[in-house]
Structure formats: C-alpha cells, structure tokens
Amino acid sequence: MNIKKILLKDLEDCFLHLDYPFDDLSLSFSNRPEEFDYTCNSAFSLAKKMHTSPEIIANSIIANLKQDIAEVSFAKPGFINFRIKDEVLSKYLNDALSNSRLLLETKETKYKVVMDYGGANVAKELHIGHLRSPVIGESFARLYKLLGDEVITDTHLGDWGLQMGLTIAQLKDDGYVAGYFDESKTNKKITLDTLNEEYPKASLRKKTDEEFCKRAEVYTKYIQEKKEPYWSIYETIRDISVSRIKLNYEKLNCYFDLWYGESTSSKYVDEVVKIFKDKGLIREHEGALVVDVAREGENIPIEKKNPDDPQLYKNPMPPVYLKKSNGADVYDTTDIATIYQRNLDFNPDKIIYFTDKRQFLHFERCFRAVKMAGISPENQDLVFVGFGTINGTDGKPFKTRSGDTIKLEDIINLITTSAQKKLTENGFDENPELALKIGVAALKFGDLSNYPNKDYVFDIDKFASFEGKTGPYIQYTGARINSLLKKAELDKTKLEFLDSMNFINISDQNQRNIAINFLKLQESYYSCYKESSLSPLCQAIYDFASSYSKFYNDTRILTEGDDNKKNSYLAISHLVLRALIQATDVLAFEIPERM
Ligand code: ARG
Numbered sequence: 271m272n273i274k275k276i277l278l279k280d281l282e283d284c285f286l287h288l289d290y291p292f293d294d295l296s297l298s299f300s301n302r303p304e305e306f307d308y309t310c311n312s313a314f315s316l317a318k319k320m321h322t323s324p325e326i327i328a329n330s331i332i333a334n335l336k337q338d339i340a341e342v343s344f345a346k347p348g349f350i351n352f353r354i355k356d357e358v359l360s361k362y363l364n365d366a367l368s369n370s371r372l373l374l375e376t377k378e379t380k381y382k383v384v385m386d387y388g389g390a391n392v393a394k395e396l397h398i399g400h401l402r403s404p405v406i407g408e409s410f411a412r413l414y415k416l417l418g419d420e421v422i423t424d425t426h427l428g429d430w431g432l433q434m435g436l437t438i439a440q441l442k443d444d445g446y447v448a449g450y451f452d453e454s455k456t457n458k459k460i461t462l463d464t465l466n467e468e469y470p471k472a473s474l475r476k477k478t479d480e481e482f483c484k485r486a487e488v489y490t491k492y493i494q495e496k497k498e499p500y501w502s503i504y505e506t507i508r509d510i511s512v513s514r515i516k517l518n519y520e521k522l523n524c525y526f527d528l529w530y531g532e533s534t535s536s537k538y539v540d541e542v543v544k545i546f547k548d549k550g551l552i553r554e555h556e557g558a559l560v561v562d563v564a565r566e567g568e569n570i571p572i573e574k575k576n577p578d579d580p581q582l583y584k585n586p587m588p589p590v591y592l593k594k595s596n597g598a599d600v601y602d603t604t605d606i607a608t609i610y611q612r613n614l615d616f617n618p619d620k621i622i623y624f625t626d627k628r629q630f631l632h633f634e635r636c637f638r639a640v641k642m643a644g645i646s647p648e649n650q651d652l653v654f655v656g657f658g659t660i661n662g663t664d665g666k667p668f669k670t671r672s673g674d675t676i677k678l679e680d681i682i683n684l685i686t687t688s689a690q691k692k693l694t695e696n697g698f699d700e701n702p703e704l705a706l707k708i709g710v711a712a713l714k715f716g717d718l719s720n721y722p723n724k725d726y727v728f729d730i731d732k733f734a735s736f737e738g739k740t741g742p743y744i745q746y747t748g749a750r751i752n753s754l755l756k757k758a759e760l761d762k763t764k765l766e767f768l769d770s771m772n773f774i775n776i777s778d779q780n781q782r783n784i785a786i787n788f789l790k791l792q793e794s795y796y797s798c799y800k801e802s803s804l805s806p807l808c809q810a811i812y813d814f815a816s817s818y819s820k821f822y823n824d825t826r827i828l829t830e831g832d833d834n835k836k837n838s839y840l841a842i843s844h845l846v847l848r849a850l851i852q853a854t855d856v857l858a859f860e861i862p863e864r865m
Pocket residue numbers: 386387388389390391426427428605623624625
C-alpha cells in the first residue's frame with residue numbers, strides 16, 4: 271500500500287468519470303500540516319479551461335471521490351484537502367515496521383550505472399578540493415542502489431599525468447632513486463612524507479625551470495610506454511599514494527568497487543585512436559591529434575586582418591586532444607578511453623561523473639567526441655554532476671590561516687576536534703572513534719544539504735552543533751532512541767517482536783506529524799533522484815527527526831501505565847530509528863549507540 275498512490279487512484283477514477291484531463295491532476299503535501307496532509311490544486315487550472323469557478327470544479331471532484339482512506343474537504347477558493355484517517359496511517363506505519371525496506375519502493379525501471387567519483391591524484395596530497403566528489407558520489411551510489419539500480423563505483427585515480435613525471439624527476443634529482451638507474455648505488459626510502467615534499471617542490475620548479483619541465487614530460491611519456499626503470503618507480507609511488515588515499519576515503523565511509531585509474535584505460539588508447547581515425551574525425555594540429563567537437567554557432571570566426579592569416583575563432587568549444595605532439599596521452603585521452611573500457615566491461619545505461627563544476631567543458635567535449643565516434647551508444651546517458659566551491663566564513667575559498675590550500679586530512683581533524691569538544695561538554699571522555707563518526711556526519715550533512723552546483727560556507731561550529739539542521743542532530747535523535755530502547759530492555763529479539771505486532775496506534779497530532787514526515791522522507795529519495803541532489807533528503811530527514819523530538823519531549827514513554835499505549839510509543843520510536851538508519855546510510859554516516 272502506498273498512501274499517495276491510493277489517493278491518486280481515487281482522483282484518477284474521478285477524473286475519468288468527470289471527463290477531466292489527467293494533465294491537470296496534481297497532488298502534493300499540504301502546506302497546512304496541522305490540519306491537512308495532502309492538497310489537490312487541480313480545480314484552478316481546470317476552471318480556467320472550462321470557464322467556470324474553481325469552487326464548482328473542486329466540489330464536483332469531492333462529490334465523486336471514494337474517500338476511503340482520507341477525509342476530504344473544500345477550502346476557498348478551490349483547494350481540495352485530504353486528511354488521512356488515523357487508522358490508515360497506523361496501518362501504514364505497522365506495515366512499514368514489519369518490512370525490511372520500510373515499504374520504500376524501488377523504481378519501476380532499473381538501470382546499470384557506472385559512477386565515477388573520488389578522483390584523487392597519485393603523488394599529490396588530497397586537499398579540500400577533493401572533499402566533495404567522494405562525499406557526493408558515495409551518497410548518490412547508495413541512493414541509486416537503494417532505489418534498485420545496479421551501481422558500479424570507480425574512483426578513477428589521476429595516475430597518468432605530468433605530476434608523475436614531475437615527481438620522478440624531482441626524486442631523481444634528490445637522489446632517492448639512484449639505485450634504479452645504477453645497480454652500484456642505493457635507493458633512499460620513499461615514504462608518503464617524501465612524496466608530500468617532492469611533488470610540491472617539483473610543481474614550483476616547473477614554473478621556472480624549463481629543462482626540468484621538459485625532462486618531466488619525457489619521463490611522463492616513458493611511464494606511459496612502461497619503460498624501465500621509470501615504470502617501477504611509478505608503481506612504487508602509486509602504491510604508497512593509493513594506500514593513503516584509501517585510508518582517507520575510508521574515514522569518510524567511501525568505498526569503491528574499482529580502484530582503476532587513468533592508467534587502466536591506457537591499453538585501449540590505440541584502439542580508440544583508430545576508431546576516430548577510421549571515421550575520419552581526426553585532424554592534426556601542430557603535431558597533436560585533435561577531434562573537433564564544436565557545433566554550428568559555437569565557432570565564431572574572428573575577422574582576418576590579412577587574407578593569408580589562419581582562421582581564428584572566438585569562444586570556441588575547443589577540440590578534444592587525443593595525443594599531444596610528443597605522442598603522450600592527456601586528460602581527454604584517458605577519459606575517452608575509459609568510456610570505451612567501461613562499455614567493454616559493463617555496457618552501462620548511464621555513466622555519472624562527480625567533479626568540480628569547472629570541469630564541465632572537459633566532460634562536455636569528451637561526451638561529444640565519444641558520441642560522434644560511436645564509442646558511447648546513442649541511448650547511453652553520460653551525465654556530469656558538477657559541484658561548487660567550499661568557502662570559508664569570509665566567503666572566499668576555504669584556506670589555512672597562512673593562506674595555503676587546506677589538506678583533506680586536516681579538514682577531517684578539525685571537524686573531529688570540534689565534535690570531541692562538544693562531547694566533552696556533554697560529559698563524555700576522550701572518544702576518538704565516536705568523535706570521528708560525529709565529525710564525518712557534520713561534514714557530510716553540511717555538504718549534502720546544499721545543491722551540488724552551489725558553493726557553500728564551511729562553518730565548522732555550525733556543522734558540528736548537536737542542534738539545528740545538522741548531521742550530529744540527526745545522530746543525536748537516533749542515539750536518544752537507542753538509549754530509550756535500551757532502557758525499555760528491548761534486545762534484538764524483543765525488537766523484532768515489537769516490529770511484527772502491529773502495535774502502532776496513532777492517537778495524537780505529534781504522532782500524526784511523525785507519520786506524515788515519514789511519508790515525506792520516503793518521497794524525498796525520489797526527489798533526490800530526479801533533482802540530482804541529496805538536499806531534499808537532508809531536509810526531509812531533519813523535519814522527520816524534529817517531529818520525533820517534539821513527540822519525545824511531550825510524551826511520557828517509559829512511564830506510560832497503559833501497555834497498549836506504551837507499546838505503540840516504543841514501536842513508533844523504533845520505526846523512527848530504522849528510518850533514520852535507512853536515510854543516514856544513504857548520506858553515508860552512522861547513528862551511534864549513544865552520544
Ligand atoms: N583526477 C581528477 C582531478 O583531480 C578528477 C577525476 C574525475 N574523473 C574523471 N573521469 N575525469 O581533477
């Protein structure tokens with residue numbers, strides 16, 4: 271049973287009977303929740319079409335509704351309001367409680383989806399710019415799975431670019447890898463700290479030292495050709511880097527099916543280039559192989575000063591680069607080859623990318639190229655979810671006090687420290703595990719409650735607060751229920767019994783509010799899916815948790831003398847806990863036992 275569907279069916283039958291067009295049928299949650307649950311606004315558009323008053327239309331609809339599950343009433347000038355009967359809501363909650371998915375339906379059409387997020391770069395340290403992709407991507411992966419899609423997640427490491435050559439050149443200059451080149455010499459041990467020092471050094475040098483930069487480009491090419499000893503050094507760097515990246519992602523509850531990288535697709539590059547060549551799509555440009563992807567109107571010619579000048583364009587959609595003039599692969603190459611590889615391996619209906627929105631043009635160009643070449647079938651959806659910047663409370667990109675980019679690990683530490691402070695205030699001992707759990711919730715909820723494409727302010731104190739629309743507040747609500755159930759001495763077996771006994775009997779407005787907010791929560795998963803944002807879920811889970819808090823504060827649960835009432839209260843509480851767990855699992859944080 272789905273309450274909204276039953277109401278819609280009643281409306282549809284009525285529309286059919288009255289010969290009203292279905293296009294005008296609408297039903298949404300009421301904005302007068304104390305009195306009504308759903309509202310239908312169809313009378314307004316119908317009245318316009320039929321040159322009559324909304325009141326007449328609304329009443330004709332009401333007169334023809336079965337009204338089995340809701341009391342229906344008219345409100346001026348043309349609203350049709352529904353108030354679901356208490357016993358119907360009770361039955362729905364009881365049914366949900368005895369269902370492992372809490373009656374959350376899966377989508378009718380299910381897809382196979384590859385999700386590409388994380389995207390850490392080997393040899394470079396993770397920084398604040400790498401926070402949103404794993405956070406948003408992981409939650410989307412969980413949402414899609416919950417709604418029935420088959421999801422394959424791939425972190426797509428940045429492991430094929432110039433940073434690799436730069437790092438090796440610097441390591442070589444600093445004597446770390448002498449033994450790789452000359453057996454009589456020894457290598458110095460390379461650790462993560464080494465990489466954290468060497469790459470930034472190399473990156474600085476690149477700007478001023480031309481010889482160094484050229485050498486790094488050559489080394490990058492060598493790696494791409496798997497030439498020794500460059501390849502072995504590369505593999506060492508990659509392993510050191512990846513183990514650390516994994517650790518950080520795990521702290522954020524981000525797990526990937528595939529730890530592939532740009533390098534994984536390199537074996538397909540030749541095939542891919544051939545496909546473009548055979549289709550006549552390749553143009554040579556100063557020794558590089560490019561594919562033009564601009565469409566009509568996007569290439570605005572700049573007037574030539576001399577007839578012999580080359581034609582230049584204003585704001586063009588730049589061509590895709592398949593090969594650099596030295597034959598090396600670039601970012602475009604690996605992304606295109608990766609689409610080819612994913613189609614060979616999985617043939618997905620959709621591939622979704624989660625990166626900084628400034629990469630829009632890169633993906634748009636790659637998507638166009640693979641469609642032109644037939645590497646991505648016509649009906650395959652290639653989706654780019656671009657996200658905005660994380661700002662400090664001053665409204666500028668979040669930086670350290672000294673103005674440096676802040677490391678991802680430091681962000682996690684900052685928020686964990688803030689969570690520990692709150693715990694200490696509440697009388698808890700030092701508890702790093704719990705503090706991390708809360709910190710992660712603070713960070714994720716703070717991010718996900720925004721639409722991805724929006725910038726947001728990283729306000730640690732606000733995010734880590736146990737009150738208001740925050741992750742810790744959601745956790746706190748759940749932890750309170752955990753303690754309540756413990757105090758009621760309900761262990762796992764007793765809870766299973768509680769869930770199966772249809773104890774819930776809604777008897778006041780607080781309980782109704784929980785029920786309606788539960789319906790809203792269930793619907794919000796679908797809004798998230800449609801809107802490509804977790805924001806609707808964050809709002810719904812907050813409203814839901816708040817409605818429970820009100821009930822909790824107003825109701826004497828454990829001391830209730832009437833067993834039927836007490837069981838109903840406990841069952842409602844357990845339903846709320848389970849719904850919070852289902853929702854926070856999508857947001858990829860946990861409800862603690864206590865906090
Ligand atoms: N490594 C890239 C970066 O740091 C992100 C990778 C995103 N995914 C992709 N398929 N290009 O910007």
